[in-house]
Amino acid sequence: MGRLATVAIDGGDLPFGGGLLALVRPALNGMEPGGVLAVHSRTPAIADEFFTWCKLEHHELLESSAQTGFTRLLIQKGSLGAPRGIMEINQDLPTRAGRLDAATVLEAVPFPAKADPGTGFAPRGARVEPGGPAYPFALNDRDRTAPPDVAALYDQAVSAQWNGDTDIAWDRIKPLSPPLQQALGQIMTFLAENELSALYVPSRFIARVHPAYVEVGMFLSTQLADEARHIDVFLKRARKGGGGLGISHATTSASLHSLLMLEDFTEAAFLLSVLGEGTFLDLLRYIEVNAPDEVTADIVRRARADETRHVHFGMSHVKHALQQDPALYGRLEAAVRRRSATLAGVNGVPAAVQDALTILVARGIDPPSVRRGHETYRELLNVMHENRIKRLASAGFSHDQAQTLSDLHTPNFM
Amino acid sequence: MADENILLGAVAYDAKVVPIWEGIREHFRKQSVPMDFCLFSNYERQVESLLAGHIDIAWNTPLAHVRVQKRTEGKSLSLGMRDSDRDFRSRVIVRKDAGIKSLKDLAGKTLAVGSRDSTQARILPLHFLGQQGIDLSTVRLLPFDTDVGKHGDTGTSELDVLKALHEGRAQAGTVGDLIWVLEQAAGRIDTGKLEVLWTTPGFDHCMFDALPTLSASKLELFKKGLFAMKWEIPEHRRILELEGLKQWMPPRQEGYASLRAALDDQKGW
Numbered sequence A: 001m002g003r004l005a006t007v008a009i010d011g012g013d014l015p016f017g018g019g020l021l022a023l024v025r026p027a028l029n030g031m032e033p034g035g036v037l038a039v040h041s042r043t044p045a046i047a048d049e050f051f052t053w054c055k056l057e058h059h060e061l062l063e064s065s066a067q068t069g070f071t072r073l074l075i076q077k078g079s080l081g082a083p084r085g086i087m088e089i090n091q092d093l094p095t096r097a098g099r100l101d102a103a104t105v106l107e108a109v110p111f112p113a114k115a116d117p118g119t120g121f122a123p124r125g126a127r128v129e130p131g132g133p134a135y136p137f138a139l140n141d142r143d144r145t146a147p148p149d150v151a152a153l154y155d156q157a158v159s160a161q162w163n164g165d166t167d168i169a170w171d172r173i174k175p176l177s178p179p180l181q182q183a184l185g186q187i188m189t190f191l192a193e194n195e196l197s198a199l200y201v202p203s204r205f206i207a208r209v210h211p212a213y214v215e216v217g218m219f220l221s222t223q224l225a226d227e228a229r230h231i232d233v234f235l236k237r238a239r240k241g242g243g244g245l246g247i248s249h250a251t252t253s254a255s256l257h258s259l260l261m262l263e264d265f266t267e268a269a270f271l272l273s274v275l276g277e278g279t280f281l282d283l284l285r286y287i288e289v290n291a292p293d294e295v296t297a298d299i300v301r302r303a304r305a306d307e308t309r310h311v312h313f314g315m316s317h318v319k320h321a322l323q324q325d326p327a328l329y330g331r332l333e334a335a336v337r338r339r340s341a342t343l344a345g346v347n348g349v350p351a352a353v354q355d356a357l358t359i360l361v362a363r364g365i366d367p368p369s370v371r372r373g374h375e376t377y378r379e380l381l382n383v384m385h386e387n388r389i390k391r392l393a394s395a396g397f398s399h400d401q402a403q404t405l406s407d408l409h410t411p412n413f414m
Numbered sequence B: 001m002a003d004e005n006i007l008l009g010a011v012a013y014d015a016k017v018v019p020i021w022e023g024i025r026e027h028f029r030k031q032s033v034p035m036d037f038c039l040f041s042n043y044e045r046q047v048e049s050l051l052a053g054h055i056d057i058a059w060n061t062p063l064a065h066v067r068v069q070k071r072t073e074g075k076s077l078s079l080g081m082r083d084s085d086r087d088f089r090s091r092v093i094v095r096k097d098a099g100i101k102s103l104k105d106l107a108g109k110t111l112a113v114g115s116r117d118s119t120q121a122r123i124l125p126l127h128f129l130g131q132q133g134i135d136l137s138t139v140r141l142l143p144f145d146t147d148v149g150k151h152g153d154t155g156t157s158e159l160d161v162l163k164a165l166h167e168g169r170a171q172a173g174t175v176g177d178l179i180w181v182l183e184q185a186a187g188r189i190d191t192g193k194l195e196v197l198w199t200t201p202g203f204d205h206c207m208f209d210a211l212p213t214l215s216a217s218k219l220e221l222f223k224k225g226l227f228a229m230k231w232e233i234p235e236h237r238r239i240l241e242l243e244g245l246k247q248w249m250p251p252r253q254e255g256y257a258s259l260r261a262a263l264d265d266q267k268g269w
């Protein structure tokens, strides 16, 4: 006697395996090792059951005493097998106008700086029983994995989803002149091919992200859904109205292959999202402005809104990582140079794409219009270059570095 | 044996025995203790192999342990046991609808018991019941002789006993407290049907045995390796958890007195 219990349970006449454990186990789970639980029970011979159970669970049965009409047991929680981590208590999440977004959750339960692969698929905030296997997660470091605004980007992405079946006025598409139809088919083929790479590249990294940074996986899954929808609508547009697909160039293939082979998440975010999808924004804008009909403009405008988020995520990721690790500037520059070296011999924008973008603006084949188309296309390349430099500067690269990196960027746009 | 490896025998009562001993061998290697193991399918052959000098040390059930001691006229060496091997007990479980209020009421009833070589589910509970003055010839025994040769390690015959009780094929049954508590903790016991009638006195379980001829250096190296395993060290803990202990303990003999007496009574040697 004399040991003070921190928690007490009255088990009435519940049998040991018939409900009493369902009270005792959660009570012990809520205690720190060394804490003492008092159990009162009217079940006969209950002390024998706890004698064995405590031995098995490595708790200490400090005392069992017969009182009038009941048995009093004192159990000291053992440290063996006790879940690690801090118990969440009184956790609450504020709502705004009845809404509860992921950014609010992240604010309440922030990312840890490092994550332990041994916690497996345990959600962030859960206490983890030791002894689980190590998982093959490679991205276990907040600053190289999870930018602070990723949950907000996820919230935006979820709200901005659209339907490539019902949201597009497919019925309003009219046949185009054959050269324009062919140009549009080529452009849509090129877009879809690039979108495929944007679907595959992030998907390679989702399973490497430690679940402590699950919002990264959540955001990337919205990106995958976006890219899937882009592929879908671009291919529909290529065929609707009597068209068909164009050519897939080896230049494009080589460029996208070099993206797919990337093994580093930050390099991939930089090359795919900042440089590639960033450049793609200007391309989509060009197609939207020069679209042959409102439906095509609508499709491309919607895709560009999605791409803006992808670029934003890539920028956030890279900026955040660069702030934490200045040596990363050199590594990213080296990644661009390596990619440029593997693409040596890739000379200029794929010819069919270049021609299609020219005809798109010309809307026909009369020489003055084609001349105007060609000039507009050349302006696009300048706009792309200028905007790449702006994005690189915003990420923290010097003007000279930005100039060099933009020059080295693939002529395939992505 | 000129082999510098300590050769340890264990019975493969479960697939997990392989990772357990590979883990322990790895741990011994890190302690610079050369050790290897071989697995037997039953304790009888393991005991004979120990006695014949084919292995240095045997990881023995209590039944195998007391047999080794008897065959060596008490000269065998006891090297260590698990913390969890101490203070085992058996339970007499009854159906609530069988009207059994005391051990005397077992007369005329069907008592399910485990394998004939299970210390906790047959040999000792029957011995202790006899000591309590129960005439076992008045009780109908329903034996489950499963996994004979494994000395009750698999627990299969105890699960058979509990099944027979749930299904009403027996009014009473004997099981070890480990299985009884584990099954309750897993929610697999219908406490509306079954309850504990009686708990036996305590007894001890497994033991590392060696012949008195084991070289002093192997003996010391084995103890050094074994007792260096610490629950706090994650790689050790994984193995200790699999083997069901938190700490290796020095041997003690008093926990086997009841088993020796039981084997005398039951002519079970």
Ligand SMILES: [Fe+2]
Binding pocket: A195, A198, A226, A227, A230, A303, A306, A307
């Ligand atoms: Fe896309």
Ligand SMILES: [Fe+2]
Binding pocket: A198, A227, A277, A306, A307, A310
């Ligand atoms: Fe994208």
